Amino acid sequence: MYFCLCCGYQTLYEKPPGTYFVCPICFWTDVDLDSWTRFELRKAQLNYVHQGASNKEWLAQVRPPTKQDYRHPQWKLLDTKIREDGTKVKNLIITAFNDVHREDGISLHESDLTMYIINYNGPPSFFRYDSSCHRQLLADARAKDVETHWKDIPTQTLEKFIFLSSLSHYLDKKGWKYYLPAYLVWSLNKYIYNRWHNECFIDVVNSFILKDTHYPLNYEIEDFEFFSRDEYLAILSSEQLSAICQFLHFGLTYEWIDEVYKKNIKNFIQDYCPTI
Ligand SMILES: [Zn+2]
Numbered sequence: 001m002y003f004c005l006c007c008g009y010q011t012l013y014e015k016p017p018g019t020y021f022v023c024p025i026c027f028w029t030d031v032d033l034d035s036w037t038r039f040e041l042r043k044a045q046l047n048y049v050h051q052g053a054s055n056k057e058w059l060a061q062v063r064p065p066t067k068q069d070y071r072h073p074q075w076k077l078l079d080t081k082i083r084e085d086g087t088k089v090k091n092l093i094i095t096a097f098n099d100v101h102r103e104d105g106i107s108l109h110e111s112d113l114t115m116y117i118i119n120y121n122g123p124p125s126f127f128r129y130d131s132s133c134h135r136q137l138l139a140d141a142r143a144k145d146v147e148t149h150w151k152d153i154p155t156q157t158l159e160k161f162i163f164l165s166s167l168s169h170y171l172d173k174k175g176w177k178y179y180l181p182a183y184l185v186w187s188l189n190k191y192i193y194n195r196w197h198n199e200c201f202i203d204v205v206n207s208f209i210l211k212d213t214h215y216p217l218n219y220e221i222e223d224f225e226f227f228s229r230d231e232y233l234a235i236l237s238s239e240q241l242s243a244i245c246q247f248l249h250f251g252l253t254y255e256w257i258d259e260v261y262k263k264n265i266k267n268f269i270q271d272y273c274p275t276i
Contacts, residue, residue: 008075027058097181105174107145172216245273
């Protein structure tokens, strides 16, 4: 007999998930677990604990556990595990990046405008930065980002830019290092405080961690510079790299990720933090 993923009692005749067996104690149907159903399970468990059934419409069908029912000794709400693990990873990031300030690094609005300028002028290799026309526009954009510590960046600002896949292309190393922890914590908060499907994990990973190339504008040479991912990662301390890998590990554990991304993320952890 196997344990029900929702209530934790030993009620399944086949190994979950995906048996489609309905548990008689909580009435959870043992579906395959993907990102959607994992969050359904999180809610179903809370329903079971607070209301007595995985969904209140099944209250008449469920039966209470008896002395003969055996519950897995380590059973814990998925909600509790996500909050505990998510908070641990969040604290690692906050500690590792606590002293990071933006200084003269490129800001989000500035980076975003760079992208528009490029779109009007062609790809970076053909682009010439026109100081007379662009410098004031970029300075105005930069003035919109007033905070100097990443913990103070308004959520609305982070959310305004995260869905731009080229977001971190145009942040220089200082800007990238400054916005990276803000986005990692923002994504974790989605898990910790929202009992809902989290679509932003992969966006953050793609934009900030797995991105192969960066093209920040260098005002001194009035052109873009090219940097590889390794050159950006090289500015992080081992504590900061380790915090990023713990963040990735958390995502691998709780988020549904397609096989290609999963492989890339595992390779990243293997390359940069093999001890995790
Ligand atoms: Zn159950």
